Amino acid sequence: MERPVIIGVGMTPVGEHWRLSLRELAVEAILNAMDDAGVDRVDSLYVGNMISGSFVEQENLGALIADWAGLGNIPAVKIEAACASGGAALQEGAKAVMSGLEDVVAVVGVEKMTDAWPSDATRYLAYAADAEYEHFHGASFVALNALIMRYYMQRYGYTEEDLALFAVNAHANGAKNPYAMFKRAITVDTVMRSPYIADPIKLFDASPVCDGAAAAIITTKEKAKELGVPKEKWIEVAGFSRAIDTINLANREDLLTLKAAKVASERAYKMAGISVKDIDLFEVHDAFTVMAALSLEAIGVAEKGKGAMLAKEGQIAIDADYPIQTMGGLKSRGHPVGATGMYQTVEAVLQLRGEAPDGIQVPDAETALTQNIGGTGSNITITILRRV
Amino acid sequence: MAKPMQVARYWRHFKEKYRLIGGKCENGHVFFPRRSVCPVCGSRSVEDFQFSGKGRVISWTIVRNPPSGFEYYKPFPLALVELEEGPVVLAQLTDVDPEEITSGMEVEMVTRKIREFGEDGIILYAYKFRPPVK
Numbered sequence: 001m002e003r004p005v006i007i008g009v010g011m012t013p014v015g016e017h018w019r020l021s022l023r024e025l026a027v028e029a030i031l032n033a034m035d036d037a038g039v040d041r042v043d044s045l046y047v048g049n050m051i052s053g054s055f056v057e058q059e060n061l062g063a064l065i066a067d068w069a070g071l072g073n074i075p076a077v078k079i080e081a082a083c084a085s086g087g088a089a090l091q092e093g094a095k096a097v098m099s100g101l102e103d104v105v106a107v108v109g110v111e112k113m114t115d116a117w118p119s120d121a122t123r124y125l126a127y128a129a130d131a132e133y134e135h136f137h138g139a140s141f142v143a144l145n146a147l148i149m150r151y152y153m154q155r156y157g158y159t160e161e162d163l164a165l166f167a168v169n170a171h172a173n174g175a176k177n178p179y180a181m182f183k184r185a186i187t188v189d190t191v192m193r194s195p196y197i198a199d200p201i202k203l204f205d206a207s208p209v210c211d212g213a214a215a216a217i218i219t220t221k222e223k224a225k226e227l228g229v230p231k232e233k234w235i236e237v238a239g240f241s242r243a244i245d246t247i248n249l250a251n252r253e254d255l256l257t258l259k260a261a262k263v264a265s266e267r268a269y270k271m272a273g274i275s276v277k278d279i280d281l282f283e284v285h286d287a288f289t290v291m292a293a294l295s296l297e298a299i300g301v302a303e304k305g306k307g308a309m310l311a312k313e314g315q316i317a318i319d320a321d322y323p324i325q326t327m328g329g330l331k332s333r334g335h336p337v338g339a340t341g342m343y344q345t346v347e348a349v350l351q352l353r354g355e356a357p358d359g360i361q362v363p364d365a366e367t368a369l370t371q372n373i374g375g376t377g378s379n380i381t382i383t384i385l386r387r388v
Numbered sequence: 389m390a391k392p393m394q395v396a397r398y399w400r401h402f403k404e405k406y407r408l409i410g411g412k413c414e415n416g417h418v419f420f421p422r423r424s425v426c427p428v429c430g431s432r433s434v435e436d437f438q439f440s441g442k443g444r445v446i447s448w449t450i451v452r453n454p455p456s457g458f459e460y461y462k463p464f465p466l467a468l469v470e471l472e473e474g475p476v477v478l479a480q481l482t483d484v485d486p487e488e489i490t491s492g493m494e495v496e497m498v499t500r501k502i503r504e505f506g507e508d509g510i511i512l513y514a515y516k517f518r519p520p521v522k
Binding site: 117118119120122123126132133134135136137138139140142143144146147148150151154195196197198199200201246248249250251255 | 452459466
């Protein structure tokens with residue numbers, strides 16, 4: 001089956017957008033993407049969003065955003081998969097194009113988190129966990145990931161300093177990304193001196209609460225040609241898949257295997273006809289430093305238990321073998337939850353087009369992987385993007 | 389303080405929350421909480437199973453910035469406890485100095501208050517785990 005292509009991308013900077021509402025953020029990203037693609041209409045809209053009903057008391061985002069973006073009476077729906085909503089929305093958009101039912105599709109990921117009080121934001125994020133057996137007991141999302149981090153350190157003998165290297169790498173790259181929330185480099189010491197939120201997770205192991213929106217326009221190769229989009233701008237959605245795992249962390253067969261990522265990445269590699277060795281850069285879901293390590297293991301970049309070694313050995317930098325978080329990742333670019341998967345998409349597209357900012361362009365990047373995690377690994381999307 | 393939801397939302401879970409009763413399928417797989425389909429073999433023939441309440445901590449944390457509604461109780465220890473029958477449960481630890489928590493430590497289940505909802509609200513109770521009382 002012919003793979004669709006992304007012909008335009010757009011985004012807002014990630015940050016605390018006190019002057020902008022959810023709808024304004026989403027509209028800005030969509031219009032930027034439409035301008036980038038050179039289209040003035042789309043057949044449908046897919047909105048990736050985790051939890052606008054709680055954060056800004058607004059659901060029915062399909063109608064809201066398509067209306068305010070001036071897209072007319074098109075089909076438009078919200079896709080929800082916790083923090084993986086953006087990645088899931090992209091895949092639904094790609095499927096719609098592949099089905100032949102919709103020619104030109106817009107996908108936007110958006111989240112407006114800073115209108116809520118911080119402890120309420122913590123509560124809403126915990127809704128992605130098991131309400132009855134996790135959140136009921138006072139578990140925050142950070143706390144659940146802290147249980148994973150301690151277990152990982154115990155099992156393989158890593159230290160907090162070892163895992164801090166993922167945050168250091170993310171910030172080194174994010175410092176050069178004008179759209180990143182935290183545009184400054186940090187050291188292991190910065191991480192170690194930051195306060196514990198849920199031991200052993202410190203503030204600098206964790207991604208921030210923030211606002212943002214990112215969008216892409218997807219179409220068929222035939223339509224891209226008809227629209228006159230230059231071929232250098234075509235980025236193929238070469239393979240994609242997603243999978244679930246137990247929603248309750250305690251019910252996992254193995255706490256340290258992101259099985260959903262393993263299953264989904266194997267299927268995505270097969271669909272793209274590649275192996276992990278063919279991938280030039282990885283945007284993985286480093287909501288917490290330990291998640292970067294587990295993700296690299298699950299998608300086959302590292303052996304089990306060796307994910308953190310890649311950071312220790314300097315293999316994840318822009319000019320190394322396995323560049324990750326090339327624009328700052330969730331840690332430095334920011335993690336506006338339902339938008340994150342679309343930020344990863346936009347960033348991967350810019351890398352593949354050779355349009356990444358100076359200092360963080362991966363040389364001659366042909367193929368990129370994005371991995372977007374919802375819950376503590378309970379819903380994971382994998383998408384392979386490739387230059388045409 | 390927030391309002392509780394309808395009381396039914398809480399009492400329908402009393403059996404597992406107060407007494408740590410989970411499920412056991414016809415093929416002998418035990419799990420917590422009970423569910424309609426055995427997560428190991430897919431059997432739909434499931435009955436109640438009473439766990440002993442004894443287990444050991446396999447990982448733990450201190451929740452310092454809890455979700456809203458739990459601010460009053462912070463900081464509190466939260467752990468993954470592997471029950472002696474095999475399944476793992478997430479629960480708060482109680483009656484223990486955070487400095488003394490270690491992975492591998494033995495614990496036993498007790499029923500304790502989880503949270504209140506203000507003066508006219510209900511009080512939620514459930515299992516927590518503590519070092520065994522000799």
